[in-house]
Amino acid sequence: MGFLFDALSSIFGYVLWFFFDAVSNYAVAITIFVVVFNILMFPLAIKRQKSMAKNAKIGIKQQEIRKKYEKNPKKYNEEIAKLYEKEGFNPMSGCLVTMLLPLFLWPSVYGAVTKPLQNVLHIPNEKVVAAVQVLPELESQSNRGYEQLKLVQHFSDVKDKLTMLNEKEYSQLEEYSNGFNFLGLDLLKSPNKSEFSAMLWLVPLFCFLSSALTAFISQKTMQNPAQNQGCMKYMPYMVMFIPAYWSYTIPAAVGIYWIANSLFAAFQAVILNKFYNTYTINAQEEAARAALLFEEESKVEKM
Numbered sequence: 001m002g003f004l005f006d007a008l009s010s011i012f013g014y015v016l017w018f019f020f021d022a023v024s025n026y027a028v029a030i031t032i033f034v035v036v037f038n039i040l041m042f043p044l045a046i047k048r049q050k051s052m053a054k055n056a057k058i059g060i061k062q063q064e065i066r067k068k069y070e071k072n073p074k075k076y077n078e079e080i081a082k083l084y085e086k087e088g089f090n091p092m093s094g095c096l097v098t099m100l101l102p103l104f105l106w107p108s109v110y111g112a113v114t115k116p117l118q119n120v121l122h123i124p125n126e127k128v129v130a131a132v133q134v135l136p137e138l139e140s141q142s143n144r145g146y147e148q149l150k151l152v153q154h155f156s157d158v159k160d161k162l163t164m165l166n167e168k169e170y171s172q173l174e175e176y177s178n179g180f181n182f183l184g185l186d187l188l189k190s191p192n193k194s195e196f197s198a199m200l201w202l203v204p205l206f207c208f209l210s211s212a213l214t215a216f217i218s219q220k221t222m223q224n225p226a227q228n229q230g231c232m233k234y235m236p237y238m239v240m241f242i243p244a245y246w247s248y249t250i251p252a253a254v255g256i257y258w259i260a261n262s263l264f265a266a267f268q269a270v271i272l273n274k275f276y277n278t279y280t281i282n283a284q285e286e287a288a289r290a291a292l293l294f295e296e297e298s299k300v301e302k303m
Contacts, residue, residue, distance in 0.1 A: 009111030012037075013119030016112050020120070020179060027182035027256050030113065034260040037109060038268060045268060046276055053278040058083065113257045117148045121172050127164045134161040149251045152177045153188035180253060187253040203255040204248040210262035211240030217269045
């Protein structure tokens with residue numbers, strides 16, 4: 001499984017480098033990258049939305065059947081089977097692919113962001129290991145998992161020691177290290193280890209605000225009202241503190257990735273709710289069913 005994630009991260013890294021090479025700025029490149037990736041995933045989001053709308057519709061009818069036959073499990077199962085057949089509903093349809101595939105791909109996208117030497121610049125692994133070891137011992141132990149970003153940050157300090165890199169690798173690493181300044185912010189530094197005047201605290205702040213916006217819109221556009229009850233009602237708001245805290249303790253470049261992703265997720269939720277809400281989807285299905293019934297009746301009359 002780890003090999004597959006690494007392979008996908010390498011593929012995404014080529015795409016990220018393509019955008020970076022075009023704009024020479026990480027924040028702009030990662031934003032374009034997130035937008036393109038989510039646009040490619042949008043058909044799956046539509047399919048998932050339709051599946052959720054179908055689940056909500058079936059759920060209401062299923063509750064009615066449960067109340068009617070709660071003392072007769074056998075009859076209940078028979079009626080549920082008839083309902084599924086009538087509605088053309090498969091409980092597993094749209095779930096495995098549309099829900100699990102994005103969850104499967106995002107770690108690979110994240111790997112492309114956090115391991116630039118390996119996945120963006122595609123420097124051989126043995127060279128990456130040797131290059132990371134030239135960092136000061138204190139730096140190599142802090143922010144574990146982000147050593148490659150740290151090397152990019154300290155490139156100017158250790159560039160004379162990077163003798164394991166060839167001319168092309170060295171040139172690309174130097175170019176990449178010069179592309180992390182965005183609106184005066186050094187995205188290779190961690191907010192918790194920076195002066196207040198460095199303004200890097202804006203990254204976790206916007207990470208929190210973008211997550212809050214996404215959570216708010218998700219609650220307002222919830223397909224199934226039952227999911228918006230009890231503890232589940234507040235779950236998205238509790239979860240949004242996690243990326244904000246992480247973005248405070250790790251290089252700000254990762255926080256920019258989370259912000260871009262959260263903002264697009266909020267935008268996507270608005271679009272899905274406007275054009276693929278439960279009412280619209282069910283109305284389209286009923287119209288299609290009526291049209292099909294009319295067509296079948298017309299064929300019978302002609303016969």
